[in-house]
Amino acid sequence: MSLLRRDPQNGPINGAYGPQNNQFGPPPAAPQQPIRSWQTNDSYRRPPAPPPSTPQQPPTGMWQPNGQYGQPPAPPTQMPPQQPPTGMWQPNGQYGQPPAPPTQMPQQRPRGTWQSNGSMTDAQAHRDAKYQIPSMFMQILLMFRTQMALYSKRKAIYVTLVMAIMIPLIYMGLKGLLPAAAWQTFAEDSGSGMIGLLLSMMPFIMALFTAFVCGSLIPSEFTERSAYMNMALPMSRLSFCLGKYLAGLVITIGVFIFAYGMAMIGSLTAYDYFDEEALGMSFVITLLATLFYSSFSFMMGCFMKRGASLVSMVTLVFIFPLIELYLYANDYMDKDALMLLPNLLPDMACLVLGSHFAASPVGAANTFVGLIDPSQFPILSCLVITIVCVVLFLTIGVFAVNRREM
Amino acid sequence: MGLLGPNGAGKSTTLKAVTGLLKPTSGEIRIQGVDIRDHRLALQHVGSVIETPMPYGEFTPADLLYHVGRMYGLDKRETSIRSRDVLEEMKLWDWRYKKIDGFSKGMKQRVVLAQALLPNPEIIILDEPTSGLDPRGMVEIREILRGLKKRDCSLLISTHILSEVSELCGSVTMIRDGRAILSGDVSELLNGIGRGVTLEIKMLRDVDERLIRNLSGCEGVTEVDSMGSHVIKVVFNGTPEQQSHLITVAYNSGLGLMSVNETGRNLESLYMELTEGGSVA
Numbered sequence: 001m002s003l004l005r006r007d008p009q010n011g012p013i014n015g016a017y018g019p020q021n022n023q024f025g026p027p028p029a030a031p032q033q034p035i036r037s038w039q040t041n042d043s044y045r046r047p048p049a050p051p052p053s054t055p056q057q058p059p060t061g062m063w064q065p066n067g068q069y070g071q072p073p074a075p076p077t078q079m080p081p082q083q084p085p086t087g088m089w090q091p092n093g094q095y096g097q098p099p100a101p102p103t104q105m106p107q108q109r110p111r112g113t114w115q116s117n118g119s120m121t122d123a124q125a126h127r128d129a130k131y132q133i134p135s136m137f138m139q140i141l142l143m144f145r146t147q148m149a150l151y152s153k154r155k156a157i158y159v160t161l162v163m164a165i166m167i168p169l170i171y172m173g174l175k176g177l178l179p180a181a182a183w184q185t186f187a188e189d190s191g192s193g194m195i196g197l198l199l200s201m202m203p204f205i206m207a208l209f210t211a212f213v214c215g216s217l218i219p220s221e222f223t224e225r226s227a228y229m230n231m232a233l234p235m236s237r238l239s240f241c242l243g244k245y246l247a248g249l250v251i252t253i254g255v256f257i258f259a260y261g262m263a264m265i266g267s268l269t270a271y272d273y274f275d276e277e278a279l280g281m282s283f284v285i286t287l288l289a290t291l292f293y294s295s296f297s298f299m300m301g302c303f304m305k306r307g308a309s310l311v312s313m314v315t316l317v318f319i320f321p322l323i324e325l326y327l328y329a330n331d332y333m334d335k336d337a338l339m340l341l342p343n344l345l346p347d348m349a350c351l352v353l354g355s356h357f358a359a360s361p362v363g364a365a366n367t368f369v370g371l372i373d374p375s376q377f378p379i380l381s382c383l384v385i386t387i388v389c390v391v392l393f394l395t396i397g398v399f400a401v402n403r404r405e406m
Numbered sequence: 407m408g409l410l411g412p413n414g415a416g417k418s419t420t421l422k423a424v425t426g427l428l429k430p431t432s433g434e435i436r437i438q439g440v441d442i443r444d445h446r447l448a449l450q451h452v453g454s455v456i457e458t459p460m461p462y463g464e465f466t467p468a469d470l471l472y473h474v475g476r477m478y479g480l481d482k483r484e485t486s487i488r489s490r491d492v493l494e495e496m497k498l499w500d501w502r503y504k505k506i507d508g509f510s511k512g513m514k515q516r517v518v519l520a521q522a523l524l525p526n527p528e529i530i531i532l533d534e535p536t537s538g539l540d541p542r543g544m545v546e547i548r549e550i551l552r553g554l555k556k557r558d559c560s561l562l563i564s565t566h567i568l569s570e571v572s573e574l575c576g577s578v579t580m581i582r583d584g585r586a587i588l589s590g591d592v593s594e595l596l597n598g599i600g601r602g603v604t605l606e607i608k609m610l611r612d613v614d615e616r617l618i619r620n621l622s623g624c625e626g627v628t629e630v631d632s633m634g635s636h637v638i639k640v641v642f643n644g645t646p647e648q649q650s651h652l653i654t655v656a657y658n659s660g661l662g663l664m665s666v667n668e669t670g671r672n673l674e675s676l677y678m679e680l681t682e683g684g685s686v687a
Contacts, residue, residue: 131450131478131479131480131484131525132479133446133447133450133478133479134476134477134479136446139446139477142473142476142477146473149465149469149473150462150464150465153464153465154464224460224462224463225457225458225459225460226459226460226461226462227459228427228456228457228458228459229455229459229460229461229518229521231426231427232425232426232427232449232452232454232456232459233449233474233477233478234445234446234447234448234449234450234452234477234478235445235446235477236445236446237445405427405428405429406422406427406428406457
């Protein structure tokens, strides 16, 4: 701040003469004390004159934080001989011992909150740890994990697993009851044929299971009103949908792996071996079928608020096969085209193993008519068609959820 | 900021659009400068409770908060610490390992509020947080809402509890048919028009014409209504001396002055005037 200012009442206040204050005139008779303080009432005031008897001492002290020169603090007059002044210059202006090192580090962050211990403000407590929204991929995984946690707490999944155990047992009981000739109508007399027959309910079970697991993923979010919580989180709907779908897919695959295991155990009770190549092929076809069925059910669920599971199951089990049978019967479709249809993949998985029967209209017709020749199954073509369908279904489903207004 | 309006006015629709649950038919919405179409970034510092969501019934509050915390990008330890904070704040700490399915509606609502507060968002959006609750649940939530005022955050709330709005909110917007009909500071709205106070004067004996005439003649009195045989409602907009004189007139009427109840102009009366014709909330 410049001190060379004019007091409007008393003229030049610093006694300066010359260009500094832009005033002409005689110099003041005696030099005046410089103004040192600017008062808050916007007026300059002269500082009190020093006592005449006290000559002004040169500032020999330290420049203190309060803006005044002053003497350094006196050393302690009586220091214990065993405690030489080795301490630090403390902020309070005293010599003292350095603080003792902490004897025990805190084991963990104090429990409770900034509110209870008063250690910080709300803003400090939470804004200090700035969080970073996870990437879209991480959010898909998080949603997947949440959905898997939900499945783990639902009894329906465990009921399904128990059913998977029960079905082979029922078939094993039937084998004892049916004559051998009748048995061979439905399956080859081999270990693989036995597995195929034990899994012959797969077309129906897969449609049922994927419809209720994957078809209800999105509708249940709306009927249970949890979507209003999830979709208001900083997460894209794409992450939300894909995370949930992946969980449904994994659960479905897990259930059918379990079913395969049970069927193999059932087969080994009657036969010493089975065709591993056919079993591998059947398993790959089952994976493709699971992809197709689950994505279709998921897509149906994205469009509907209620009843998606039922519509999806009926479509997969009855409507699609009946239409295909109609087209085949009227020569709109030949056997080669029939084998390319992804919705018949569960039937194919059973037939590849040597079963002649599968629990769907096409599979049942095949028992007597011989619609499908498993040895001619074009797996690569079917793989491509299935993947295209899955991508299409998921895209449509996510698009529908994105467009969905709540 | 409080959002008020009758049923169908567009309160929930507005909040849904703000949180990205609905797409606006026109215009754009930005939160802290980020377009809401970029859902992840726009909502990263927002906690919301829209349309009374229900948390997963199979989950416990601890499970749910873990899911939400991880979704916001909090690590496991931070999620755990903050979960404890908010569960204690919501008085749910002892219930943290119980399934939400078994909770009452008020407790579920507290769980939902806990997930909204978990990341300590800079903006909290609440859509009728006391909707559908019994009186006890409403009292619980009301206490929590009072606690929110201490937080260093912006609060956008739509509620039909007008007293809460006037207590919690610094500003209020009243909407009707999708349009804002009044917006501003609560105290300015209440005091700006200067309609005075309403005095309810209760007499021991039946009110007669003479008393009503005398009261009407007092300075500052703008309206006198008889409410039943013993109570008179006086709308008064005058000085304290004039108000004192008015009470003296009632006292000297010989009908036995029992009580004088003064009510100021409140948000409810303003709200009812502006939304006349629509039901509350």
